[in-house]
Amino acid sequence: MRKVLIVGGGIAGPVLGMWLKRLGMEVSIAEARPTAAVGEGAFLGVAPNGMNALEPLGVAGAVATAGTPCEAFQFINRKGDSIGVIDRSGDASAFGRPLTMIRRGQLNAILAEEAARQGVEIRWGQRLMGVDESHPSHVIARFEDGSESSADILIGCDGLRSRVRSLILPEAPAPSFTGLLDYGGFAQGIQVPVPPGINLMLFGRRAFFGTFVTPSGEIWWFHNGAPGSSDPEALRKSPDPTRERERLLELHREDPPWVSDVIRATPRLLGPWPIYDLHAMPRWHSGRVCLLGDAAHAMSPSAGQGAALAMEDALVLARCLRDIDAPSKAFAAFEKARRPRVDAIFRAARRNGSGKAVNSALSEWFRDRMLPFFLRLGASGQSKMYSYRLEWDQPRA
Template sequence: MKAIIIGCGIAGPAMALALKKIDIQSVIYEAKPDTDDEKGAFLGISPNGLNVLKQYVALDEVLTEYTPGKIRFFNSRNKAIGVIDNADQISRYGSQTVQIKRSLLNSSLRKAAQRADIRVEFGKYLVSVVQNEENGIVTAHFADGSTAEGDLLIGCDGIHSVVRQKLFPDAPKPEYTGLLSTAGTSNLANFSLPTDAIHMTFGERGFFAYAVSNHGEVWWFNNIAQTTEPSRQALNRSEKADLTERLLALHRNDPEPIAATIRAAHSIEIYPIYDIPFLPEWHQGRICLIGDAAHATAPHIGQGASLALEDTLVLAQCIRDFADLSTAFTHFQSLRQARVQAIIQQARKVGDSKTVPNRFQQFFRDLLLPLFVRLEARKMEWVYGYQVDWHRKLV
C-alpha cells in the first residue's frame, strides 16, 4: 500500500513513520515552498506525547533546546497563588513535560522520516481530492498542476485543513475562542530569572508567561482577551513595533521582568486561538483526518502536539489490525474521539480563566486558584498516563 500524507508539520512525518512500522510507504506533500525551520514559536509536550515521540526519534535530538514544564502562578501584584509541579512525572509516566521550539520538533521528525526513505515534497498546495471507487485509488491534485496517487490519504494539515474542507465542506469551522496569543524570545542581561519553572502571571489587563531555556534564552507568551475575531490579513500586517507598544500598554502596571522581556524581544508573533469543539466525522472512504485537522484544541494545557502524536500510533495500529480501511478509520475515531473532546473542553475552560475579570472576580480567582490548580493537576493523570500498547491486537 502507498499513502499520501498532506502536511509536513508534526503529525505528517510522525504519521509516515508510524505507517512505516506496518510496511506502508508514504509520500508527504507540504504546501509551503520550503522547510521554514527558523519560524514558529514553542509548545508544550507532555509525557503522553513524549512517549510516542521517542518511538520515532531519539529525544536527545529534540531536547537540545527546552524549558521546564513546572508552572508557578502569580497575580498582578506578583504574589504566588499556585504551582503545578512535575517532579514525579518520570517515575510515574516515563517522561517529563517540557516546552520545546516547534521548528525543532518539526525538523527532527521530518529528518527522521527522510532517513527512513520517506519522500517529502514542498510547494504542493492541495486543491482537490478524488476517490475512485472502482480501483480504490485516491488522487490528490495540487495547485502547480501535479497529481499524486495512493491507496489512502491522511490529512495532517492542521486546524485550517484543506483536506477537511474538501472532504466535509459543510462541517463545523474552527471557532475563535476570544483570545489572541503573542509569543517571542528575548535575552535579558540585567535580571536574575528563575530557571526551574514557567512563570505565569494573571496581569491586571492580560495574561503573561515566561520561562528560561537551557541556553539562557527567555521564551514568553501573552494572551489578550479580544471579543472580535481579527482577520488573518490584519494580523499578518502587524509590525513588531506596534505589537511591542500594544503589549507594553497592556502590562504597564504588571511586575517586571514582563516589560523588559517584551522590549528585548528578537521578534513577536501574534495569532488568534481557535479550536474545533466537535467534528462528527473524521473520515470518508479512503481518506482520514488526524491531529488538529480533526480535533484542534486551544494550547492552554499543552496537548495539541501530544494528541496528534497519539493519533499517529493509534491509526497505524487500526490499519494494521482491521481488514479494510473503512473499518480501521471508524475504529480509530471511536478510540480517540471521547478523549480528545474532553481535552478540548478542558483547554477551553482554562483559556476562559485568562480573560480579565473585574476586581471582585480577581479576588476570588486568587483565593481559589491553588485549590483549582490541585484539582486540575489530578485531572491530568488520565491525560499524561495515556499509553498505546502497540503489541496488543485490536481484533
C-alpha cells in the first residue's frame, strides 16, 4: 500500500498525513476550502491527550507557542457565585502539555503548514463529490471540478457532514442535533471577572457563556443556548448577525451585565454552529475507505475532546496501517481499538451539555444545586481523559 488520498484538511487530515509520510507513503489531501482559512472559526482547547498525540510529529511546540495554557476552569451561577473550580495548573507536569487554547484558524494553518513541510501534498479547493469502490485494487475519487484521483486507500477526514460517510455507508445514521446552538467571538476593552488563563464558565438563567482572557487582554467567548423557535440549519446557512446578537442579549438579560457588555463589544459575531453529535455508526469503514475524526464519531464540544480524539485517531490508524497489510483488516483493527474510548467520551460530552440551557426557574434552581456534585465528578473524569497516552512504538491496538 503506497498511495493514500485523504479527504479533508481540517485537523484529522493533516495529522494523519504526517504519520503516513513516516511510513514512506505517498500522501495527498483534498480539501474543499480554497486556502488554509487562517481567520475562520472561533477557538478551541486542545486537551493534553491531543497535544501528546502531536508531540512525536514535532508540531505540539508550534501549537503551544500560538496558544495559551488553561490554568483552571471556574464555574459560576448567574449571581456570580462560584459553584466550583477545576484546577488545571498541574497539567503540564502531570501530562507533559497543558490544555491549550488556540484560535481554530491558527491551529488548522499550523497543522496544514507542517504537513506540507513534511511532504504531504495539499490540494486546496478540491471538493470530493463521488467515490468509486468497484475496483478490487484501488479506489477512485471524483471532485466537483471534474477531476479524478486514484489511490490504494481513501481516508475520510471530512468532518461532521462527511461526504465520504454518506457515499460509503449510506445506511449510517444522520448526526443528531443536541438542542444547542454555539456562537462565539473575540472582544476587547471590557472588564470580565476572571484573570487571563482561566476558563470562566457561567451557567446562566437561560444559556451558557464561556469566557477566556488571553495574556494580551483579548476576550475569547462562546455562548451555548437553545435556538428557540428558529430552525438551527436555516440560521447556520443564512445567519443574520444583527438579529442574532439581539437574541443573545435577550437570552443573557438576567445574567451578570458584563456578559452583555462582551457581546456588544464584539466586532464580528461568529456562528451559529448548531451542535450535533453522531453515534451508533454501524461501522467506520468499507473496503478501501475508512473514516476518521468527526466523520466517524462527532461529539458535542462540551467535553472539549473532539479535536484531541481526531489527533489520537490519526496515530492509531497509522499504527494499524504500519502493522497490517490488508487495508480492510487494518481499518477493522483501528475501529476496534478506538470504539471504547470514543464511546466513553461521547457519553461524557452528552452529560456535560445537558444542563447548559434551562427553560424554567425551577430547573435552574435544581441544576445549580446538583452542579457542585457533577463538577467534582467531571474533574476526575477530565483528568482521566487527559492522562491517556499513545506511543508510536506500541503495537497497533
